[in-house]
Amino acid sequence: MDMSDIAPWLQTPLRRALDALTAGRLGHALLVCGPDRIGKRAFADALVRALLCRERVEGMACGRCRDCLLLAAGTHADLRVIGLIENDKTGAMRREIVVEQIRELGAWFALTAQRGGAQVAMIDPASAMNANAANALLKTLEEPLPGRHLLLLSAAPMRLPATIRSRCQRIALQPPSRNIALDWLRGRGHDEALAHTALLAANGHPGLSAHWIESGLLDLREAVRRDLDAVAAGRAQPLDVARAWVGDEHARQRLAFAAELAVDLQATNLGLESRPGWRARSSGDAQALANWFDAANRLRELLDTPIRTDLAVAGLLRDWRRFVAA
Ligand SMILES: [Zn+2]
16 A cells, blocks of 8 residues: 555655654554544554554555455454444444443453554544543553554544543644645545535535535535525524424434534624625624524434424524524
8 A cells, every 4th residue: 555545634644653653653552533534544544554564665554464464354363443332232332432342452452462463452433432441441551561552533532531642642633725625525526616615614624525525415504504594584484494404314414514504604703704694693692603503512412302303493593593694
């Protein structure tokens, strides 16, 4: 494999990590953080390949040795990936990484590597560890063993205990410049105008833009924007819009988009950005918008509960009409 196999905005941080590995400066525990879909897993996978390959070429995995082949086949014995798994008793997916998973990892790290090289574990998403799991991990972090590498992946590193964060080398992945993002999206076959719109909506985040375009979510976001416009202008009734919003499997995503659009409006309102669209009725509505953002996010959490979500969303949209002029 070579650098061109990985997204351009991951190349510099990856090169830095590989150089540190070659120089023996790479930490035993890394915290790879960045927003969803920025490429944390692709970055970590490339690093894992380099950690396990024993015939590295310019710091990168050779792709041909026995370790590389085992890894590519998904059967390398010295890699563990810990994530959200099913609950044995109920068969449902767990929402947390539990202490047993981390204890098992500690025990595994204490064994000798089967292939005689490094042992690598990835925890993804690390912020899903519950308090007991995080405590158990602390023990592993406090007594690092030679040749053992731990990669924690997280979009929300602040949710991890400070004691864990402070023991990890942090690698922050960020969106690239607008031009690099645009090039990358074009390279994936996306129409230039659409790529522009998506990047604007996703704050320059190319991975998220691609996801929104490819999954149709960009259209959904535009529809939410139009609905909010129509409600603000009095062209649509809050209850009608609310019923449509909660009527299918996209309810959660619509509320997330609505909350983000409120942040956009807030930014415009404060003169931070000038985006065409809405304006608040008065500049004194900043607090009201912040509250609206919180309310939209809270409502998202309530979608799984038995409350009448259409009525709750209608209330939210009535507030929107009060704060926002179309
Ligand atoms: Zn190799």
